[in-house]
Amino acid sequence: xxxxxxxxxxxxxxxxxxxxxxxxxxxxxxxxxxxxxxxxxxxxxxxxxxxxxxxxxxxxxxxxxxxxxxxxxxxxxxxxxxxxxxxxxxxxxxxxxxxxxxxxxxxxxxxxxxxxxxxxxxxxxxxxxxxxxxxxxxxxxxxxxxxxxxxxxxxxxxxxxxxxxxxxxxxxxxxxxxxxxxxxxxxxxxxxxxxxxxxxxxxxxxxxxxxxxxxxxxxxxxxxxxxxxxxxxxxxxxxxxxxxxxxxxxxxxxxxxxxxxxxxxxxxxxxxxxxxxxxxxxxxxxxxxxxxxxxxxxxxxxxxxxxxxxxxxxxxxxxxxxxxxxxxxxxxxxxxxxxx
Numbered sequence: 216x217x218x219x220x221x222x223x224x225x226x227x228x229x230x231x232x233x234x235x236x237x238x239x240x241x242x243x244x245x246x247x248x249x250x251x252x253x254x255x256x257x258x259x260x261x262x263x264x265x266x267x268x269x270x271x272x273x274x275x276x277x278x279x280x281x282x283x284x285x286x287x288x289x290x291x292x293x294x295x296x297x298x299x300x301x302x303x304x305x306x307x308x309x310x311x312x313x314x315x316x317x318x319x320x321x322x323x324x325x326x327x328x329x330x331x332x333x334x335x336x337x338x339x340x341x342x343x344x345x346x347x348x349x350x351x352x353x354x355x356x357x358x359x360x361x362x363x364x365x366x367x368x369x370x371x372x373x374x375x376x377x378x379x380x381x382x383x384x385x386x387x388x389x390x391x392x393x394x395x396x397x398x399x400x401x402x403x404x405x406x407x408x409x410x411x412x413x414x415x416x417x418x419x420x421x422x423x424x425x426x427x428x429x430x431x432x433x434x435x436x437x438x439x440x441x442x443x444x445x446x447x448x449x450x451x452x453x454x455x456x457x458x459x460x461x462x463x464x465x466x467x468x469x470x471x472x473x474x475x476x477x478x479x480x481x482x483x484x485x486x487x488x489x490x491x492x493x494x495x496x497x498x499x500x501x502x503x504x505x506x507x508x509x510x511x512x513x514x515x516x517x518x519x520x521x522x523x524x525x526x527x528x529x530x531x532x533x534x535x536x537x538x539x540x541x542x543x544x545x546x547x548x549x550x551x552x553x554x555x
Contacts (some may be wrong), residue, residue: 261307263314265326265348272336277355281337285348290325294336295345295417303329306345306462308416312393313416322404322414323350346408349414352403357465361400365468371498371535373409374466378409379526381465385458386519388413389451394429398457399438400464426450437472441511442487452513458522459508463491466501467537496537500525 265285272283272292281292295306305327313324325348332363334344354360357377361369369377381403388395395416402415423429426448434443440456442449450497471491472480483489490509504525510516517525 220489224307259342261311263310263324266330267328267331267334268350270328270334270346272334272372273287275337282351285325286323289351290339290348291351293347293349294523298401303345307422309416309419310347312419312421315392316388316393318384318387319410320380320412321387322412322537324416325349329467343470349419352404352406352412354407354409356401357403357405357411357461358400358470361464361468361470364538368468368537368539369465372531374501374536375463375526375531376409376528377411378462379523381413381458381461382523382526383521384411384413385454386523388419389422389454389519393419394422394451395419395454395457397434397438398454398461399435399472400461401435403461412555436477437470440513444481444485449513452516455508455516455519455522456510456513458519459505459516461489462505462508463493467491468495494537496535496538498529500529501535 265522270283270290270292271285272281274282275317276282276291279294281294283290283292306327310324310327314326316324327345327347329345331344331346334346336344385395395413396418397415398413399415402413404412404414406412418433420429429449430446432439432443432446434453434457436444438454438457438460439451443453460468464470472489475483488511490506493505497505504517504522505518507515508522
C-alpha cells in the first residue's frame with residue numbers, strides 16, 4: 216500500500232439507527248420537493264376546463280346524466296364512459312369547438328373536466344370521472360318529448376316550430392364551419408316555451424377543407440348518411456341528411472327503422488336506398504323537404520340556410536299534423552319502404 220495514501224475510516228458521527236427515522240416527516244419533505252419539481256411541468260388548463268371543486272352533483276335524472284349546480288348555476292352533468300386516448304382526443308377537440316358557440320338554439324356549454332377526482336356522484340361508486348357540464352333544461356330530450364306524444368301526435372304548428380329551431384341551430388353551426396356529425400332527437404333538448412336546443416357535441420369538429428380528411432364512420436346508425444356509412448369522404452351535408460330523418464320523427468312522433476336490425480340497416484340504407492315511409496297525411500311541402508334532405512347524393516341536399524327559409528314559409532294555420540292513432544284510418548306511418 217502506498218504509504219502516502221490514507222484510508223478514511225467510517226465517521227461514527229454519520230451512524231444512525233433505522234428505528235429512529237421519522238418516516239412521516241421524510242414523506243412530507245419528499246412530497247414537497249417533488250411538487251416543486253413538477254409544478255412547472257403541469258399541463259396548462261384548457262379554457263373550457265371547469266374547477267371540479269365548484270361542481271355539486273345532486274340527483275340522477277337519466278342514465279349517466281345528473282342534475283347539479285356549478286358555481287351557483289343550475290346545470291346538467293353528463294358522465295362520459297371510460298375511453299381510450301383517441302376517443303378522449305376527439306372529445307377534447309369537440310369541447311374546444313362547443314365552448315365558443317353562442318346561439319339561442321345551441322345548448323350553453325359550461326365546461327368539462329377529464330379525470331376529475333373526488334367527485335361525489337349519487338348512486339355511483341365512481342370518484343374519478345370525465346364529466347361534461349351544460350345548462351339544465353327541465354323538459355329533457357326531444358326523444359322523450361316525442362315519446363310522450365306518440366299517441367296524440369303534435370300539431371303541425373308545433374312540428375314546424377321544433378323543426379325551425381333545429382334548422383336554425385344547424386345553419387348557425389355550418390356558418391361557423393362546424394359539422395355536428397351526430398344529429399339525432401336524443402341530442403336535442405327542450406327548454407322553456409318548447410325552445411329546442413342542440414346538444415351532444417361529443418364528435419363535432421371543424422369541417423375539413425379537403426373532404427378526404429373526413430371519412431371516419433361517426434354518428435348513430437339510422438341517422439348516418441350513406442356516404443358516412445360507406446366510410447366515404449363527407450362534409451356538412453351529412454348533418455342535412457340526419458336532419459331529414461329527425462324531421463320525419465318529429466312529424467310522426469316515432470323513431471325511424473325500429474323494426475330493422477342493426478346488421479341489415481347499413482345494407483338497406485346504402486344499397487337499397489331505404490328511407491322512412493312518409494304518411495299520406497303529411498303536407499306535400501314538408502314531404503318534399505324530407506326527401507331532399509335525405510337524398511343519397513349529398514350535392515342534391517339543400518343547405519341548412521335554405522331549409523330554414525322553406526320551413527318558415529310553410530303555412531301552419533290549415534292543419535296538416537299527423538293523424539292521432541285513435542283517429543287514424545289506415546294512415547301507415549311506420550312501415551318502411553325502399554326508395555326516398
